[in-house]
Amino acid sequence: MSNLSRIGRRVTRRLPRLSGRQVVALFVVGALCAGAAATALTGYGRVSAALFAALTGVILSALLMLFRRLSRVQRAGVAAQKDLRTTVEEMQRRLVAAVERERLTAGDRHLELAEAIARVKQVTDRKAGAAQLLTLPRELEATVQLFQGFVPRAPMPSSGDYALNPTDLLEVLHLIRTRQPRRVLELGSGTSTVWIAYALEKAGGRLISLDHDAEYARRTRDALEAHGLSGVAEVRDAPLTPVPVEGREYPWYDPEVLSDLTDVDFVLIDGPPAAIGADARYPALYVIEKRLADRATIVFDDAGRKDEQAAMAAWTQRFEGLTREGELLGRHAVLSFVRPAAMAAAHG
Numbered sequence: 001m002s003n004l005s006r007i008g009r010r011v012t013r014r015l016p017r018l019s020g021r022q023v024v025a026l027f028v029v030g031a032l033c034a035g036a037a038a039t040a041l042t043g044y045g046r047v048s049a050a051l052f053a054a055l056t057g058v059i060l061s062a063l064l065m066l067f068r069r070l071s072r073v074q075r076a077g078v079a080a081q082k083d084l085r086t087t088v089e090e091m092q093r094r095l096v097a098a099v100e101r102e103r104l105t106a107g108d109r110h111l112e113l114a115e116a117i118a119r120v121k122q123v124t125d126r127k128a129g130a131a132q133l134l135t136l137p138r139e140l141e142a143t144v145q146l147f148q149g150f151v152p153r154a155p156m157p158s159s160g161d162y163a164l165n166p167t168d169l170l171e172v173l174h175l176i177r178t179r180q181p182r183r184v185l186e187l188g189s190g191t192s193t194v195w196i197a198y199a200l201e202k203a204g205g206r207l208i209s210l211d212h213d214a215e216y217a218r219r220t221r222d223a224l225e226a227h228g229l230s231g232v233a234e235v236r237d238a239p240l241t242p243v244p245v246e247g248r249e250y251p252w253y254d255p256e257v258l259s260d261l262t263d264v265d266f267v268l269i270d271g272p273p274a275a276i277g278a279d280a281r282y283p284a285l286y287v288i289e290k291r292l293a294d295r296a297t298i299v300f301d302d303a304g305r306k307d308e309q310a311a312m313a314a315w316t317q318r319f320e321g322l323t324r325e326g327e328l329l330g331r332h333a334v335l336s337f338v339r340p341a342a343m344a345a346a347h348g
């Protein structure tokens with residue numbers, strides 16, 4: 001088979017894939033070739049030369065167009081490559097930033113845990129009592145669980161000592177998670193305020209915390225601010241004032257500070273401190289009862305102490321609908337309150 005017929009067959013096969021302009025150009029070139037050849041063979045040398053010149057012009061124009069198209073394609077390729085490089089670099093930067101963030105968070109949590117463990121150990125070393133040593137593993141376990149439940153956005157103030165123990169804190173947070181209170185009142189602010197605010201941020205409630213000491217109130221407010229929790233929890237200055245209860249006056253938080261509160265469905269009683277005098281927390285139920293919702297949970301810290309035991313016995317006698325829930329858990333007791341009218345409505 002001759003080369004010519006092979007080229008002819010290839011062109012014929014490709015013809016359907018050519019654009020209209022390409023087919024026209026092909027026919028023009030073919031016609032010019034045939035014309036030039038025919039005129040040369042039949043003795044029309046000048047016409048043949050003219051046709052040949054036209055053919056050269058057409059071929060040159062086609063080559064020019066081809067070069068322009070190729071350079072456009074090359075420019076588009078370079079631009080696409082540049083875009084791809086920018087995207088890859090951006091992804092690399094994001095990946096490095098994400099890894100760095102994770103590393104810092106892990107570092108912070110490690111530091112907080114190490115500090116918390118050191119604090120628990122310090123307390124044990126200081127008091128060095130056998131009873132204290134026995135509670136150490138429990139407090140360590142509770143500390144680990146606390147930090148597993150939340151990732152604090154700033155260093156946590158310490159627990160234990162004046163503040164709630166990790167085991168008590170853990171139980172309080174569990175009650176908040178499971179009972180989902182809307183309005184929480186805390187008597188005595190501190191570390192617990194920050195932890196409760198984290199729990200309420202997740203569960204969707206608000207916390208009002210009282211402190212008789214303006215300096216401690218300010219410290220707790222600063223801690224809430226540092227953790228970005230000022231929108232969830234508020235610390236109110238509540239100076240101690242004589243509060244009459246059944247014919248006797250006790251120094252207690254100024255009740256005026258609570259005057260706007262209603263429907264409180266969770267209370268943590270952890271103040272005033274025992275150091276201010278005997279029966280420091282006794283007035284609590286007498287003042288807050290009218291601020292409670294129809295159903296409320298009351299957590300009473302340091303419930304194993306003599307004064308607190310006496311207060312609980314008096315309250316459960318005096319306030320219908322107030323009962324103890326189970327045994328003492330850690331240092332705190334849990335009481336539940338159901339307003340008698342609500343109980344009556346529920347039964348009939």
Ligand SMILES: C[S@@+](CC[C@H](N)C(=O)[O-])C[C@H]1O[C@@H](n2cnc3c(N)ncnc32)[C@H](O)[C@@H]1O
Nearest residue numbers: 162163164188189190191192213216270271273
């Ligand atoms: C038992 S503390 C409240 C602790 C808080 N609920 C917590 O768990 O962090 C009661 C009050 O004692 C005061 N207080 C806190 N830490 C104290 C400390 N290290 N020494 C003396 N008083 C303190 C504050 O005024 C606080 O409101």
